[in-house]
Amino acid sequence: MTDFRTRQITSALSSGQQVGATLRASSVLQDRYAVIGILGVGGMGAVYKARDLRFPNVTKLVAVKEMINLAPDPSLRQMIIRNFEREANLLATVNHPSIPKIYDLINREDRSYLVMEYIEGKDLEAVLNDTPGFLPEPQVLTWAIQLCDVLTYIHSHEPEPIVFRDMKPSNVMIDQHENVRLIDFGIAKGFQSGQKGTMIGTEGYSPPEQYRGEAGPAGDIYALGATLHHLLTKRDPRIEPPFSFSDRPIRKLNPAVTPEFEIAINTSLAYSPTDRFQSAKLMKEALLAIRHGTARPATPDVVQRTALLTNPLSPGDRPAAMPIAMPTPIAVAPEDKSVSAPGGASIVPLWVFKCEDEMRGQPLVAGKHIHVGVYDNNVYTVTRAEGKFVWKYAAQGGFAASPVAEGQNIYIGSEDGKLYALTGESGRLIWTYETSGPIRCTARISQGHIFFGSDDSHLHAVNLQSGRRAWRFEAVAPIRSRPAIVEKDSRVYFGCEAGEFYAVDFSSSLKWRFRAKRAITASPALTEGLVIVGSSDCSVYGLEANSGWAVWKTRTNKPVVSSPAISDKAAYVGSADGNMYAFDVRSGRVLWKFETGDQVASSPAVYKGAIYFGSVDGYVYCVEAATGKLRWKFKTDGPVISSPSVVDDAVYIGSADRNLYALPI
């Protein structure tokens, strides 16, 4: 039974072109072939089941394929008929058990008929549709070997090879004796009418070169590979992007398939004809070796070779989209536990300054000095050049926040609930401003005012000169998220520990509010009309800056307390899942991620094409901003929660080992 269901996708939607059956049941062709029924309808005509009346005493069944010649131009029509006759004649001379016999050829005005052996059986598309679950590999392997046999036969036809041109499940019949039969040779292609309207669904199995008009034996090998891929994965290539087999690795979809068979199929699906099996015979040998268990095991070498051949889309970077299971090439981190860099060069600190407790904040670089708040209740000031102690100021509580500078002064909040204004030069107290909760939020300065949150659940706006409050805004929970300010819009953006995120104007009136599912401790960053901010609900959000409506949301696997650094349309954010992420700011797509050994709470700094950050695994990392490849890492003796400041080719960062480090970039 010949079945044209394969054309369902392409023809059903373009029935304007569909020709339909023109012979009726019981009509007789040339006084000889009595039509019994229709086997199928295709784009160029119908296929009928008919009885040969020359055998009156027995029922000899035949298949009659009708092809309607739609070419409007008489000379073109003639050419189509001549081509058809030539190929039909060729086919009539071949003799192979897998190829149906051709009995007769009829040309009648605008249509031609091919009378062929009638095959009782089921085509592979029907077999596939009727099989729950996957077809067993030995079964598919047997068919594949038989198909290689018949391809070998037609390809070695003299004086020139015969090319099947239309290998696909629906053109392979399994007859009563479980043997494969190739039906519907591409000899009728000339009758295919030109396409007018838009159609959905591609041929799916055809090799890329066929669309340039090239049809050779290598094309049949590709289409066989595509057919086997479909049989094993049940993923119909006609409804997938063309030539995307490598995006659907066989063993990923059907793990029961042996790696060897997958390799063989991938080889036949190589994008370039020269990279496929050079003949159906060689392919058959490879398949026989798999059946007999003598196939070369899938060594990385073979796998890699195959991978290179089957992934046409990224010629420059092929191993990245490997179609087969193999160890993913990762940026190899140097094993050296202490201090290391690729190429053996070591990162030697410019200087190290020892404090009395953990350092969590970000060092502030201001002129000749570095200021840093420490858990031992002190703000330390050291020289930038040598890390020499200059002064320290003791508060009643430790410092989780980082200092900020304006003019000659620095400002920092403490666990004791006070914001301190100190002179940068000597650490002399100018004023304090008291809130009713610890201050763990780093402040932001704008328009002569300093804005910061407190665990008293307020955002405070304080006049820099007087140290007096301009206003405060009440949130529903402690505010530890450092506010971001856009002066031209008079907007202050910040989150709170209950997950609410606020945009208020300079007179403290709420403009909008957004709610994440967990705390927003990180500071937002503004770019491209979006507010980028991470939350303890594991997500990073891109919020429309004028309304707070999320344009995108991308999940990491753990809470995000790291604040984004923005550079060139990318946002870099760390997550407690141990990765540093690069997001496309417009879409939130992950551009790359870099895995560290533990949580990344540190907010990264971008400097000269690299990202600098610390991890709880104790390292300070430097990775390429564009690719996420490691440049170097530096081991400290405690978790690095502190965020780096990078100025004039030096990285300043603290560690829970109580040290402040100055590292060369």
Place this chain on the structure above:
Amino acid sequence: MARERLQSQQFRIIIVFDFIKRFFITRAKTKPIPPPDPAATAPLPSPIEGRGKDVVAGALPLKVAHAQSVGRLRDHNEDVLLTMTGTFEGDERIPTVGIYIVADGMGGHNLGERASAVAARSVAHKITGKVYMSLLDEDASDDRAPLQDLVAEALTGANQAVGKAVGEGGTTGTVALIFNDQLIVGHVGDSRAYIITNTGLEQITRDHSLVQRLQELGQLTPQEAAVHPQRNVLYRAIGQGDGLEVDVNMYRLVPGMKILLCSDGLWGLVNDKLILDIVWKSANLQEACNRLVEAANIAGGPDNITALMVEYSP
């Protein structure tokens, strides 16, 4: 008689005066002067709100125009276009929202028309409901899905709707959602979206077509693709079963930027250079749309033609 008229005029004047008085009094009542805040000893600069003090002619922040033609060879129209623009101005503000859709249906027996119409309605219904109705609803919850996800869901929802309502028909679907200055473009098939500025034109959707794929693989040149016999073969469309993959991309609008959504009946006949030329040389958006459709018809008009343009001018 004369006296009566005089009286009535006086009466009218009094009414007008009264109205003005009432107006001012009501305004004063609704905006009480806030009592001095003892804490506000160091006020920040007063916020600059809205568009300044002067009255601006009520120009819409989104200008929209469109044109459509059945073409010269077809007797039915399988294209649809849909536009919705929501603006809200006042002391309180609601984001400006625009929803623009072009869909090009395919399939015999009027299935194409049905498919494109069902898809456009489904996408617009979903986005207006989840976005604009939510903005208008005073009591709407804060739990709002990201716009990127809503656009993708709108198209996958349309896929189900078309599958249910139309069966074998299929359609392309290109939707542009504008939300203030954010542009979110969802796309399936070979209709296109372009961004047009004073410096040039950029195609911001990728055709889900065989020839596009062959071009990406270096097998065909753009010239070969333009005349390839299978240039109308899509590998992805709405209404073709489960698991539809949708492209969603985001852009930021800058004032003066124009967006063009069109079916292949336009871009297949009018090349990018000519599109740009027509848009640049047209006096306004409507003229540009008319001339684009006209150009496709002059080139033969073998298919339905749809052009939809939006200009961002806040």
